[in-house]
Amino acid sequence: MPAENRTEIEPFEKMERRTAAAYVQAQLQKRIESGAFRPEERLPSEAELASSFGVSRPVVREALMSLQALGYTESQTGRGTFVVSDRISGALIFGRYTxxxxxxxxxxxxxxxxxxxxxxxxxxxxxxxxxxxxxxxxxxxxxxxxxxxxxxxxxxxxxxxxxxxxxxxxxxxxxxxxxxxxxxxxxxxxxxxxxxxxxxxxxxxxxxxxxxxxxxxxxxxxxxxxxxxxxxxxxxxxx
CATH class of the missing domain: 1.20.120.530 (GntR ligand-binding domain-like)
Structure with missing residues (x-):
């Protein structure tokens, strides 16, 4: 059963320049890979992430869609976004090359x-x-x-x-x-x-x-x- 209870997270760095969605994705991806967000753990809500990063909810939504496409997370209707892996999907190896x-x-x-x-x-x-x-x-x-x-x-x-x-x-x-x-x-x-x-x-x-x-x-x-x-x-x- 996914673990929904979690301790308060440390503040994210505010987005300054560069595409906002790309930056949000990179920051979340870094947290997932480092173990700050663990498999089966629910990520903060779109609203919480938008506030933490200082961006709009559509920007956060794009970032979450990218993480899901790469195999890091999955979206569960009515429950939120959960971490499913701390690394890129194994399918993203092109032939023999990473x-x-x-x-x-x-x-x-x-x-x-x-x-x-x-x-x-x-x-x-x-x-x-x-x-x-x-x-x-x-x-x-x-x-x-x-x-x-x-x-x-x-x-x-x-x-x-x-x-x-x-x-x-x-x-x-x-x-x-x-x-x-x-x-x-x-x-x-x-x-x-x-x-x-x-x-x-x-x-x-x-x-x-x-x-x-x-x-x-x-x-x-x-x-x-x-x-x-x-x-x-x-x-x-x-x-």
Whole structure:
């Protein structure tokens, strides 16, 4: 029987910047993984969490939906949200690779690739990237959106002018499509990803390799945070 009686929890850190739902999720996830919230324990109510974080209840609701999608919690009608595991669901291992391993490879590969693309891109490359961003924004089909998301990253590699980079990213395509599909289960990620893609695109348009690399790093770090890559303050270091 889930344990509903619990001691008073210590105050949460107030949300400052960064997407509110992502930050709330990261903080709760950190508490669950550390054992502050134990399996079978009920989390504070939406109202209590909203007050603790200084955010609205819809923001808390998005964060709780993300935790449930990742296998940390489950919602019980009329009773609240209960912790069911202190780690990400075992299903979130893509082939033989964990999210952390995928993140390491993507950072090592895609950050320098986008920097090179910002230097070598052509007007044709800019047109392809702009078209893909428009198609991503227009589609409501998650599977199609994930395919277009990968097309965007492949197009960046193509803009680098080095076919080996294209081959390497294409080789990872199957793994990355599964990875991004799981990311879309976090409700806040679709809007965040749209903004992050736009920042990457604008840096490439401006031929600014430093900004392009920083924008790509932020994009990859935001994805890692969904899988428990950390819960730093919203204006702090990688999440």
């Amino acid at each position: 999210p952390a391993q995928i993140q390491e490879v993507r950072c090592a590969l895609e950050v320098p690739v986008v920097q090179l693309a910002a230097v070598k891109r052509t007007e044709q490359d800019i047109g392809v990237l702009a078209s893909l961003l428009g198609r991503i924004a227009e589609t409501s089909d998650p599977d199609r959106r994930n395919q277009l998301d990968m097309d965007f990253h492949v197009a960046i590699a193509n803009a680098s002018g080095n076919p080996l980079f294209v081959m390497l990213i294409e080789e990872m395509r199957g793994i990355l499509e599964d990875y991004t599909k799981e990311l879309t289960k976090a409700p806040h990620r679709r809007g965040e990803a749209r903004t992050e893609h736009a920042e990457i695109y604008q840096a490439i348009v401006r031929r600014d390799p430093a900004a392009a690399g920083q924008a790509m790093a932020r994009h990859l770090e935001a994805g890692e945070a969904v899988f428990g890559g950390g819960a730093s303050a919203p204006d702090g270091s990688p999440a």
